[in-house]
Amino acid sequence: MAIEKIIVLGADLTSRYSLENYLRRCRYDVASASTIAVARAFLGKDNFDAIFLDLKLSDGDGTDFLKEIQMRPQKPLAVITAGSGSIESAVECIKNGAFDYLIRPFSDEQIGITLRKAEEFVRLIRVNRLLSQDTEESEHNLLGNSQDMENLQQLIRKVARTHATVLIQGESGTGKEAIARALFRQSPRARAPFIKVNCAAIPENLIESEFFGHEKGAFTGAVNKREGRFELAHGGTILLDEISEISPALQAKLLRVLQEREFERVGGSRTIKVDVRVIATTNRNLEQSVERKEFRQDLFFRLNVVPVFVSPLRERREDVLLLKREFMQRFSRRHGINIKGITDEARQTLLNHSWPGNVRELQNVIERAVILCGDNGMLEMEHLGLTVSNPPPPSSAAIGLATARAFPQTSGHIGGFPSLAEIEKHHILAALNHCQGNRTHAAKLLEVSIRTLRNKLHEYNGTTPASQDERVEV
Ligand SMILES: Nc1ncnc2c1ncn2[C@@H]1O[C@H](COP(=O)(O)OP(=O)(O)OP(=O)(O)O)[C@@H](O)[C@H]1O
Ligand SMILES: [Mg+2]
Structure with a gap:
């Protein structure tokens, strides 16, 4: 159960006991308080997950105590129980941080529903806290010793x-x-x-x-x-x-x-x-x-x-090894794979690579390598999938050769030479393929806007750009 310890605070003995009995039957650990002073003392000594709080109390106003609770770092979830209620009072309490508002007489079933909602809420908060801690500590830290x-x-x-x-x-x-x-x-x-x-x-x-x-x-x-x-x-x-x-x-x-x-x-x-x-x-x-x-x-x-x-990462190679270490740890933890180490050859390949996709590319290479390596293995060169180390930028002659190879049967043009539009189309599709269909990355690679790329692709498909059906990534 996400909720274990509950305080029941109320001046009226009969209704307090009936609520406490129900909660105990549901196996909650219940502390009974007839005054704000007693409830405050409980909160001072222990952490409570929830408090059922009556608005009319002998030593103060329940709404003020609700506000006081909200200031606590370990604030319990507050459920207001009121003898009679008005919409204004309920709205006021919710505004001041109450989780729910119940008007007496309420049935066991009503309390049951509130408890189920509260359990789910507390559980979500804990999961969220865990996730954000994880992201904060490891994923958002900016690493580098260059x-x-x-x-x-x-x-x-x-x-x-x-x-x-x-x-x-x-x-x-x-x-x-x-x-x-x-x-x-x-x-x-x-x-x-x-x-x-x-x-x-x-x-x-x-x-x-x-x-x-x-x-x-x-x-x-x-x-x-x-x-x-x-x-x-x-x-x-x-x-x-x-x-x-x-x-x-x-x-x-x-x-x-x-x-x-x-x-x-x-x-x-x-x-x-x-x-x-x-x-x-x-x-x-x-x-x-x-x-x-x-x-x-x-x-x-x-x-x-x-x-x-x-x-760019290729200009700060000192960072490659540090980032590699961090990513290996992160991904072995995430995928539950224990990696024994990395071979010298694989380490050298990482150092020599030109990293056109920079840290994102390194991150992807290491994640894939960790998965391919498997439990208790050594990370080897073949797991990296980086066969060419430090490829020189292609010369225009090389591009010309590649073009000739890519368009062997080009016809309808003078001397069988491909048109500029054909070369452009081939180049765009090759970039898209290289980026596994990711248009944002392909646009970056080609140094054009995503809009230009989108229009070109629509042109090739013979469709018109319909922006509404595009996935909006924000
Ligand atoms: N110095 C660093 N330390 C740790 N992780 C990093 C570092 N630099 C980048 N990363 C990680 O690499 C990935 C890519 O980084 P980020 O998205 O910030 O790049 P970007 O420059 O905004 O890229 P783009 O131009 O494609 O949007 C992210 O997962 C990010 O957390
Ligand atoms: Mg970015």
Whole structure:
């Protein structure tokens, strides 16, 4: 049982006893308190999972005691029992943290239902706590002993204390989001919301409402008003992931939010003010996007208050072995596989590899290797699936050769030479295949926006882009 110890607090002896008897029959460990003072003494001595709390007590007001309980670090779940009740009083108690509100006379069945709900609730809270601890301790720790990572950690510590806007730039998989989360966790806003928006994954027609919310009836399908991500992040931090992907119209609106910290919901006229710390990430070179007039310069300056550059993993090889160790431990724990060690050859292969997918690639390689290695085995080179070590970038001649091989029967073109469109299609499909169908990763690999990739694929399938059916990854 998730709930074991319960206090029953009530001035009326008969109703207290009947409730206690029922709880004892259900095998709960029950402590009986006729006054707030006695209940307080119980809470001082032991941890209780729940308290049934009458509102009318001889030495004080039950609502005040309910508020007092909420301040305790190990607060028990509070169920209010009232002789007579009103909706206002019930709402007041729930607002003050009560789990449920029962009006006498209540049946054993009613208490049974409340207890079952309470059991489930406590269980979920415990599972959630365990999961978040696990994620916090292992998965979100930013590891690295290279000089680059040490400098980065130092910068994070300095910047986290401030509310300054941060722009994190780096190749795909280098840990930009991990850095954003580290900044958030070390900031004074760590207890406030952290809201992430993946600018590349939200269809263009929905992104403004996703950012700023909408009023009821603002557009077809807006049946209710909805708060946007900026409103939800109020008091906390917003992560604008892949910021380079937003349209010029939205860039202008975002500029205003960054300057004034205010906006209107789509279809609304009321100005909403927010206090939000902004962190943005990009794996494109934003300065180049500015030069090419794809990204507003004024917005770039507003975002780039503190620039953070994350170097690719191939430029900080010291980190490879440290990360390998962490990932081996993490995945052997997760999959219940005990690994004896790693061969020198496999270790050297990891060090020599060029890691185009950076830390994410290393993480995936190690997870697969741990699974393939099996219980009580040594992790060997063949488990890594990295046959080519440090492949040089293909020369244009090599690309030409590969193209000729890929299009042996090209006809209908002068000299059997493939058209540019054919080469592009072949290249896009090859990238998609390489990324096992993951469009986000393929788009990054090809250095195009996910939208461009999506449109190309629709073109090949002979369909029109219908953004509604795309999975929105936020
Ligand atoms: N220094 C690090 N220590 C531990 N784990 C890391 C580190 N850097 C990255 N990771 C892990 O690698 C994975 C990829 O990192 P992350 O998602 O932050 O990359 P990214 O730069 O945002 O990639 P993308 O551009 O593709 O969105 C995550 O699981 C992250 O926890
Ligand atoms: Mg990311």
